[in-house]
Amino acid sequence: MSDINKGKIKCPVCGQEWGKGVEICEQCGWDLESRTYLAAPSQEEQNKWNKKLEIARRNWQHLKQSKVEVEEEKKRG
Numbered sequence: 774m775s776d777i778n779k780g781k782i783k784c785p786v787c788g789q790e791w792g793k794g795v796e797i798c799e800q801c802g803w804d805l806e807s808r809t810y811l812a813a814p815s816q817e818e819q820n821k822w823n824k825k826l827e828i829a830r831r832n833w834q835h836l837k838q839s840k841v842e843v844e845e846e847k848k849r850g
């Protein structure tokens with residue numbers, strides 16, 4: 774877990790970097806601490822975490838896309 778000791782945590786979902794101590798990504802809502810609990814995850818826990826991450830990423834991409842559409846909608850008036 775060397776990335777946590779550097780003082781910055783990069784959100785695995787949206788890629789935003791946060792300072793140490795931030796528990797929830799304020800941009801996408803990902804639980805940044807969820808990985809800390811899984812210091813030595815079983816294969817099943819790892820699979821579950823990967824699945825969760827995959828879904829969160831998909832949702833984030835979807836959300837980002839709809840934000841862009843809203844912005845373009847605004848520009849058009």
Ligand SMILES: [Zn+2]
Nearest residue numbers: 784787798801
């Ligand atoms: Zn995030």
